[in-house]
Amino acid sequence: MKRVLKVTGMVLVFLILLITLLLAYVYTASTSRMNADFHIEMAQLNVPTDSLSIARGKYLFTIRGCIDCHGEDLGGKVFVEDPGIGFFYGTNLTTGVQGIGTTYSNEDIDRAIRHAVKKNGKPVRFMPSMDWAHFSDSDIAELIAYIRSVPPVNSDFPPIKVGPLGRALFLAGEFPLLHAELIDHDMQRPATIVEEVSIEYGSYVTATCMGCHGNSLTGGPIPGTPPDWPPASNITPDPVNGLGTWTEEDFFRAMREGKRPDGSDISPIMPWIYTREMNDTEISAIWTYLRSLDVVTTSELITD
Known part of the structure; x- marks a missing residue:
């Protein structure tokens, strides 16, 4: 009996040591990547101040969903508050x-938007810059014009914190914490792009x-995203589980009303x-x- 207890105790000590070492690795490795330096030289942007450009910037801010993280007043907003994942808010x-309005130049804001890199060269955490990396100089300039036009808002957020599960998922490649690691920082971005019904412009927006x-x-x-979120739909022309049987009118209804062709939400x-x-x-x-x-067939129709 004593031998069994001794062996059990040794196993428990080993497991505790293993877990401690694993947690130490997760913390050290994730912190190292979060503190990496990105040296991104930015070209000077010509940010307009006219009302039409500011209105266009507000339009971009709205349709791209920036409000979800930065709030309608641009004063920031908590969007993740979970002990395991972490505490995140939009700046x-x-x-x-x-x-950041008084400390960031136009180029600093551009770097944060299109490169997910802060003024100090550190990566911005949970900034979805992959969605913005390809944007034209003119669109970014108008977006910044809008940001510059908004009245000051005072905030008092505690520091952003990445939880143990968030760190582990990040290291496993399941949590897109640092878009700065994913972006091609040397990609050629257009100075402007023609807004028209075309494949080129559609690709740009999509x-x-x-x-x-x-x-x-x-x-x-x-x-x-949380495990209870539904998966995203196939939006290729797959006739079974994609948009192959949809009409343009159906697509407009989905984008404007949140309804499928059959009327479901x-x-x-x-x-x-x-x-x-x-x-x-x-x-x-x-x-x-x-x-x-091209049609890409998937095996499941998303109905949520």
Whole structure:
């Protein structure tokens, strides 16, 4: 009996030691990556100040869902508060207390948006810059014009914290914490792009959808989201589980009303409350681009 207890005790000590070492590795490895330095030289942006450009910037801020993290007043907003995953909020973008408006230049804001890198060269955590990395200089300039026009908002957020589960998932490649690691920082970005119903412009706009629907737009589980979230839909022309049988009118209804062709509701996880603000040209351009894709068959129809 004593021998059994001794062996059991040794096993427990070994397991505790193993868990301690594993936790130490997870913390050390994740912290090292979060503290990496990214040296990104930024070209000077010509940020306009006219009312039309500011309105266009507000439009981009709205339809791209920036409100979800930064709030309607741009003062920041908590979007994850979980002991395991961590505590995350969107940065206060104004000139108020805790805001970056007085300390970040236009180029610093551009670096954060298109490269997910802070002014000090450290990666921004949980900033979905993969959705913005390809954006034209003119679109980014108008977005910054809007940010600069917003009144100051004071905030008092505690520091962002990445929990143990969040760190482990990040190291496992299941939690897109640092988009700065994923972006091609040397990609050629257009100075401007023509807003028209075309495959080219549709591809430009649809790139923002890849954060949920995937690079192939075939859908599936959305990286870094809670397990109870429904997977994203296949939006290729797959006639069985994609949009192959949809009409352009059906697509407009989905983007504007959150309804499928049969009248059923699309999950509110699909941000149609923002896409409904898109103009007709953008929605038609997206549709034109999606119809140009090869059919990619998936095995499951997403109905949530």
